[in-house]
Amino acid sequence: xxxxxRQFYDELLADLEHNRLVLPTLxxxxxxxxxxxxxxxxxxxxxxxxxxxxxxxxxRLIQVANSPLMRAGRQxxxxxxxxxxxxxxxxxxxxxSMVMQQMFQATSDVTDQRLRQLWEHSTEVAAICHALAxxxxxxxxxxALLAGLVHDIGAMPILTKxxxxxxxxxxxxxxxxxxxxxxxxxxxxILRSWNFPPDLVDVAEQHENMGYxxxxxxxxxxxxxxxxxxxxxxDHPLAQQDLTKVPAFAKLGLSPDxxxxxxxxxxxxxxxxxxxxxx
Numbered sequence: 001x002x003x004x005x006r007q008f009y010d011e012l013l014a015d016l017e018h019n020r021l022v023l024p025t026l027x028x029x030x031x032x033x034x035x036x037x038x039x040x041x042x043x044x045x046x047x048x049x050x051x052x053x054x055x056x057x058x059x060r061l062i063q064v065a066n067s068p069l070m071r072a073g074r075q076x077x078x079x080x081x082x083x084x085x086x087x088x089x090x091x092x093x094x095x096x097s098m099v100m101q102q103m104f105q106a107t108s109d110v111t112d113q114r115l116r117q118l119w120e121h122s123t124e125v126a127a128i129c130h131a132l133a134x135x136x137x138x139x140x141x142x143x144a145l146l147a148g149l150v151h152d153i154g155a156m157p158i159l160t161k162x163x164x165x166x167x168x169x170x171x172x173x174x175x176x177x178x179x180x181x182x183x184x185x186x187x188x189x190i191l192r193s194w195n196f197p198p199d200l201v202d203v204a205e206q207h208e209n210m211g212y213x214x215x216x217x218x219x220x221x222x223x224x225x226x227x228x229x230x231x232x233x234x235d236h237p238l239a240q241q242d243l244t245k246v247p248a249f250a251k252l253g254l255s256p257d258x259x260x261x262x263x264x265x266x267x268x269x270x271x272x273x274x275x276x277x278x279x
Contacts, residue, residue, distance in 0.1 A: 005174035127273035128226035131266040154187025213247040221248040
């Protein structure tokens with residue numbers, strides 16, 4: 001830890017504790033899409049009305065609906081046809097993914113690179129979460145995907161604020177220390193401000209708690225396993241974690257030495273889901 005990282009940490013913590021930290025806001029279109037999809041009385045028509053008000057989102061969904069991943073022959077040219085092909089829950093997740101990706105932008109090259117890496121990591125973890133939930137749990141795979149997308153959201157305002165600390169930006173280890181220490185708490189604050197459900201707030205706050213061991217298998221377990229799997233073979237500190245001491249693996253019925261990214265049951269699904277999120 002350096003003097004500048006301690007100063008930065010102290011300022012961030014004070015801002016967080018006194019509600020002065022500027023948290024990112026989820027664009028209105030994503031909130032409206034979530035509300036409609038989660039309303040059992042809503043229809044595809046209700047969802048289409050919201051999507052067509054956002055040209056960028058409309059174009060993205062039509063593009064995804066026509067992608068090879070959908071394995072459909074007929075060309076889609078309208079939003080209502082795209083929503084019908086994709087399904088309302090996939091549309092909700094894609095809408096959240098798209099607006100979040102737009103938020104991962106910076107004014108400096110150093111921060112921009114870090115945010116891009118963070119987004120790529122988030123989409124990989126989301127894809128692994130989707131496969132794990134569908135294959136090894138009774139949890140909703142789409143909700144697990146969303147959990148993976150937002151698990152590191154707390155790092156975003158840290159990186160944004162770091163643009164005012166050029167010396168810290170040039171010290172990768174010092175910045176990594178601040179992110180490690182504070183991004184779970186900040187992530188929880190962000191998801192509460194977005195009115196996300198408590199089980200996803202728990203994901204943001206607990207996903208790096210390797211001893212996490214709730215009574216039942218939940219989204220935190222799925223994200224912990226997916227996060228660790230994403231770092232296998234790399235130089236991230238979590239790649240050195242003793243997986244035999246992580247309860248989440250046993251709760252999912254997985255051996256600690258498994259590689260779900262290469263497993264026959266999950267490899268194709270992970271690759272295709274990540275491609276879908278990256279279109």
